[in-house]
Amino acid sequence: MVTSEQPKQKTEKELKKEAEKAAKLAKFEEKQRKLQEKAAAAAAKPKEGGIMVKRKVTVLKLAGLVVKRLYDLSDVSAGLPNVYDPGYVESEWYAWWEKEGFFKPEYMQKNTKTPNPKGNFTICIPPPNVTGTLHVGHALATTVEDTLTRWNRMKGKTTLFNPGCDHAGIATQVVVEKKLQRERGLSRHDLGRDRFIDEVWKWKNEKGGVIYDQLRKMGASVDWDRACFMMDPKMIRAVTEAFVRMHERGTIYRSNRLVNWSCALRSAISDIEEMKQMIVALQVDKKELSGRTLLPVPGYDEKVEFGILTSFAYKIKGGDDEVVVSTTRVETMLGDTAIAVHPEDPRYQHLIGKVCVHPFVDRELPIVPDSFVDREFGTGAVKITPAHDHNDYEVGIRHNLPFITCINDDGLIAAGCGKFSGMRRFDARKAVTEALKELNLYRGAEDNAMVVPVCSRSKDIIEPLLKAQWYVRCDEMARKAMAAVESGELKLIPDYHVATWNRWLQGSRDWCISRQLWWGHRIPAYFITVNDGKTPVGDPCDDHYWVSAHSEEIAIQKAAKKFNVDPKFITVKWDEDVLDTWFSSGMWPFAIMGWPENTSDMELYFPSNVLETGHDILFFWVARMVFMSQELTGKLPFKEVYLHAMIRDAHGRKMSKSLGNVIDPLDVIRGVTLEDLNRQLTTGNLDAKELAIAQAGQARDYPKVQNFVHLLFYACSSTSNVEGIPECGTDALRFALLAYTSQGRDINLDVLRVQGYRFFCNKIWQAVRFTLMQLGSEYRPEPFKLTGKESKVDLWILSRAAHAVNRCNAGMDAYNFTQAVCLNRKAPTVSLQELRLSGVTQTLYEFWLYDLCDIYLEAVKPVIASGTEESRECAKATLYNCVEVGLRLISPIMPFLSEELWQHLPHRESRPPSIIVHSYPEASEFRFTNEKIEAEVAFAMTVIRTVRSLRSDYELTNKTKTDLFVSVSSEEDHDCLTSLIPLIETLASSNKVEILLLQDAATANVPPARFLKGIINIERELAKLAAKKEKNEALVAKLVEQESRPDYETKVPLPVRVNNTEKVSKRLRFRLHTGSQSTKLPLFQKDALLIEVRSIEAAMAALSS
Known part of the structure; x- marks a missing residue:
């Protein structure tokens, strides 16, 4: 007999929950319908002037709904969508910034012949290899570099962030060789040198644009008109000139020596590159x-x-x-x-x-x-x-x-x-x-x-072979480089890298710069044969029979002069080898500015202010740039070197394709399913065993995560779970990478933490939406100044904003992007000096999340809703000013989000066209620091947190309001809290708040206990205490039983015995505590809370300088 199972009957609670969810979703859908209608009406309305760039139809998917963005960039009449969506926000601002020329140094300084009184800021991108796409390590570097550039641009400086790509000699040649072998069954020798080089250029032109697209997606505010490829004609000229000059000086010479040889590549690998794998261990090459x-x-x-x-x-x-x-x-x-x-x-x-x-x-x-x-x-x-x-x-x-x-x-x-x-x-x-x-x-x-x-590129076993090669004498250049750091002329940040710098340079050997490759800067050296019947045939190992020149014709003239013969007796053969990639890379800071010509860019933007790069190439690239720049220009290439940490995965492992833990920044920005991540692995060169291990690692690292929009709208379902990396957006990734940057050696990157910063973006989004709603459509801000009518909470948030301004500027100036001290916001015992040590990301996170959203926005709601006209106007002005300043503070790190929200704010008549060319807030314009009021509000927050804790203990919702009696011990404390009663009422969910001196509490006949009769379930609280007591008694009995064993004193170590004794004592104290609580529970008589708080003096002392 077959029976059909009856569906389970839903409980009343489940039905109620479903009804609430359906109502919320319906409400959301109605809002979205109205938003679409408003957007369509705005699109149909003719525009007067404005920015000419039209936004494409951008789709925002929210809980299955679609919102289309149809208006141009200057029109914000459609309002903000209810939810932050990075794909929507980041869709088109970059193209507009680029079109308007905001990234060009000339934007901030129309007449470059007149010095900018605020100064210049120049930074060059470490040129990524053209062989592939940017990984998350590049994203970290780009984020730091661009944040510094945007900050300096907002400070009014003439800024140049110069982009470019490296030709990556060995790496590119290997990639193209593999491609030819795989697709056409040909080797480079089958094609010959010229045809093979043509194939490399084709590949570069096909793939090179991918990196630049990624930089745009990352928000890099570079001057694209100055983008430079290492094999561009101006770079070839500069590299050739450098070799010729250094050869003529004797700094470059030819010698027959042992080199480390890759038989697979048929090329030398310099000693220092081999040492690189041993010291830095970038790969398992030693x-x-x-x-x-x-x-x-x-x-x-x-x-x-x-x-x-x-x-x-x-x-x-x-x-x-x-x-x-x-x-x-x-x-x-x-x-x-x-x-x-x-x-x-x-x-x-x-x-x-x-x-x-x-x-x-x-x-x-x-x-x-x-x-x-x-x-x-x-x-x-x-x-x-x-x-x-x-x-x-x-x-x-x-x-x-x-x-x-x-x-x-x-x-x-x-x-x-x-x-x-x-x-x-x-x-x-x-x-x-x-x-x-x-x-x-x-x-x-x-x-x-x-x-x-092992050769890092070919994975071949390195073979020492005797070869005639070109070398650079490094002893004198190394001495100058060490002297520059020792004198402070060149700063390494963090400074503990100075020891590594000196260790490398003190043992510096001459640098082998020959590479037996076809792709790269061909060495401009020519072997001389003198056909006069007198001069003996030269040995290719002998430097005497070589000249260097820009062309064969010039080489012949130089050779004739060298051997004092007629040019007709001279034949020369161009060296077939190419230069080590580090040689041309070492010229990057000045060659891209036009050296050896005395260009205006050389005059204005060289040396650059700072080099930002990973500490793993401190010697291989940083030192070489210092060598080459001092040798060829007589100047250091930059004033400071900021060395960021190395990125590892969430488990601290080095990122490797064989582990499946390499992170593509675009996957984090756009989101990617686990299926697509697995598919990416299959396109690589992993064998079956490695592939299985890598895919298992991905499944472990990227489990199911709930869709962000569904989380927000309580519409979670089984279909909203996604395996892989959730869409986080560029701004969240940038903020997360900077928050990880602790000036250390390693960063363990957890993608889910990046997702947490996407939620932070939504918090900012909602704060601005709230602000716009509170201000109203007719609000027009005036230049901000104190009127004397501001409330304490208004003055407090202005003071917090002033601290944020100070700390952000100090952090940017010191490359301190993250938290430098342990900062406990819950205890007002942190000195101002420690507060200022907090890094930029920590400062911004605390200001937006804790100060503005958690406290001020909640406190200002009743003021704007039902306060006096005077208090409402003060609150609106304060709210607008803090939000606008907060957006400018966060703009260098989160450029897309800040631009979108800033454009929606009402503005004064004279304003810049974009937040990225607005002024960065300065301490001189934001002098609202008020330590006394900060201490008073911190004191009030102690009360509020205590009340919230009690309410949580008794499972009271925010809708269940109680009266609150606060007992204090001094007149000063009484006056302080009395002036902040509106804040306490709002944040502590209280009907009425009374601040009582201790003697007032006695005369009011209010027992020193918490009274919540009718509000809490006394029987349930007694049951909870009984359960705690039972668990405690069991633990005490277990410890006592252990201590009563005959061999306890001899077998159990003394530290363990001391710890057990302390545990017993603690549990006995807990027994007394729960007992006293249970005796007080029947005394509940009123719908109120009574708490005692400590003096304000401690908070004042902590916040005083």
Whole structure:
């Protein structure tokens, strides 16, 4: 028999809740219908003048409804939508700002020949690589840079925020090579240099615009007319001129030395770049192995074994003796040219001067004494391969040994290595080992802890090879750079980075700037051949046979002059290598201004005021810019360097595609589903195992979150849950990133915290909507000044705004964007000095959320609704002034939200067209600080919080109002609270408030207890106390039982026993407390609260300077 299950009958409470929800949604829908009608009417109405940019039809989706924005940017007659929506707010302001030229330095200074008395501010964007899109680390940098730029622009300075992109030599070439191989099955060598470069330019032109679009979306107020790409003609000219000058001075020279070589890229990697991975650990590029480990190597199907110390013997010529050596790279024995032993090692004294016979090639190896040998490591005898090891290179120089290359550029064993020639290097590793075994020279292998250097781009194992390269002498430039920081001429912020700066520069080695790539700035050096029949043919390793020039024609003329021959006898060959990317990047601050020409931009905007970047490239880029600028211009490139922290995920892990935790700022701004996040991973290069791990990480990090609009309108349903990253908007992301910036080394970014700042944006939105409603459509603000009729609460919010103005300016000036001190708003015990240490974001958050929304807006409602005409006008003027100033304060950080809301405010006749070119509030114009009134309101808030706590204890809603009696101990306290009764009544949900001195309380026959008869359920409160008591008794019994055990004193540590004793004492005190409460409950007689509060003196002392 089949039975149908009857639907569950809903309770009366559930039905009531559903009815309330339906009523609220219906009310909201009606408001939206009226808003659409109003917007349509405004759109149909002809405009007179105004800004010519029309807004596109922008759709705002709210709880399933649609609101269309049809009016132009100057028309705000349609009013504000009920709910903040970032897609709506951020849709078109940027295009208007750009069209109006607000971002150009000329906007603030029409005549650039006349100095701006307020000064200039210049900052250059650290040029992101053109290889891809911006990540959240770029978003942090852009936010800091743009916030500083907007703040200085609002302060009236001539500002230039210069954008651009880096060509990213290795990174771009690798990307395009992979694309060609994947799509067309071609390598760059199949195309040839010129055709391959054409392909790179095509790719750059296709992809380069994405980064600029992202910068626009982030709100970067850059001068796009000055946007610069590192391979633009003016940059090529500047880089060429720099190389020529430095080569002619001898600062750049050519030398044949060991370099770190990537066989996959067939290019050198500078020593400092290899050290970068070791010191900064941006990627796992220095593999630390504890022993035998298999690692993947590009081009090899099977993993290669590392972490093994192989021992083998060399036979002494003319006898039966042998010398056993150990190595982690046995294949390099094909290039051995000597054996080294310590000169004081008695085991080998008799062998010094003798020679060993190489088993595979016709070569004798002398046994040489050298004190670099560690007698305790291995056998105490070391094979010397000068052409493939940095230490061996120095030994080879000291003992005049031959330098024999046994591994080619492409990782194959070189000619002259017998049967191993042509083998891949790690195949030869196995073959050499087997051959040694066949000759009975193999002596075994053991695990060996070691570090394996890995190329950060190709993931290839770095191979030391002997190459002729171009180098920059760095010792003198490093000395000048250290002196600049030591003298204070150049400031590093935070200053603890000075130690890192000095540590790097004190050990600075000459900088290898040659790269065997095709994409990049081709080195403007020419190898000279003199065909006069007299001059010997030059060695490409010899710097004497090279000249540098802007063209081949000039090179020929310089070569002829150098060798004192007729130009007709000269032929030159242009070096095929390109410059290290850091070389051209090091010229960025002055090359983009037009150097080497003496341009007006060089005169006006160089040096820049500050460089903002991550501390991970302090040496690799910051130091190089200082080097190049001092060398070529005689000036520092900037006055200050602000180094922001590194962004990690919410768990403190480094962001990595293989972990699935890399955050695209556009995903945070627009929102993205978990499905789309997973899909993004599949487009990468992760293998199946890595992909599964990454997708699991995304599912864990981005669980279901409720849709923002549904949360606001209580219309939550199962369909309103979204897996992924919620839409947060640009302003919320910018504010969150700055709030995270603590001048530290790491930022653990939690996307849900960014969503919290979107809610903060909505709070600001609602505050301005409330303000507009209270002011009314006819309100026209006058220049603000105190009338003497303001209430204490009016004066208090003006004082809080004055503090916010002071702290925001001080924070911006000190790069203090976040909280610098522990600030407890609930306890008025923070000194003014500590208050001023609070950073910009903390200050703005507190002012808008706590001071303005939580206190002042609530306090002003009854005044505007039913106060006197005089009090209403004062309240309106104060409200308008604080909101308008608050929007200007937050504008550098939240440009879109502040512009939208500011445009809706009523304005005085003379006003700027945009808030972004308005003046930033200054302390000189906002002198309303009143510490006495701040202390009094803080005292009143103590009362209000106490009342709210009591009401919460007894589960009273705001609709349930009670009378309130406040007992104080002094006349001063009595007068203070009496003057703030309206504030207390409003915020404490009270019908009537009486402030009583202690003696008044006694004469009024009011018992020292809380009286709420008829308001609370006494039986329920007694039951709650009984439950607390029962739980407490159980805990006491458990602790007493533990203490009564026979071995308690001997087995339980003393700290634990002391802690248990304290717990028992605390629980016994709680027993007395709950007992006394239960005896007082039957005394409830009146619908009132009576509380005692402490003196105002403590609050006054805390807020006095």
